[in-house]
Amino acid sequence: MALTVRVLKGHNELAFRLLKRKLADVGLTKELRRRLTYEKPSEKRRRIEHEEERRQARRALQHNLRFILSRMARGF
Known part of the structure; x- marks a missing residue:
């Protein structure tokens, strides 16, 4: 890059x-x-888990927002 x-x-x-x-x-x-x-293995594991939780929460929010907007577009 x-x-x-x-x-x-x-x-x-x-x-x-x-x-x-x-x-x-x-x-x-x-x-x-x-x-x-240096990042201790336990800190690295915790950081990776936290990043994954944030990614999943962001995906869920986007999914819910898409669902709501599609319902609004259909007139519900």
């Missing part, structure tokens, strides 16, 4: 801020911070 940012007319600080924002949006800064320190 390649991220690029154009530097326009010597605006280095602006380009750096844009690059940092792009990296944060992709999740690279969080991943890098996580990999720089």
Whole structure:
């Protein structure tokens, strides 16, 4: 994966801020911070379980929202 940012007319600080924002949006800064320190196996297991719970909750919310919107579109 390649991220690029154009530097326009010597605006280095602006380009750096844009690059940092792009990296944060992709999740690279969080991943890098996580990999720089040792993570105990129990903490890793807990983190993975928590991430999976968040993913499942987000999927359930999207499913419920789709269901409600489809019912509203049909006039219920």
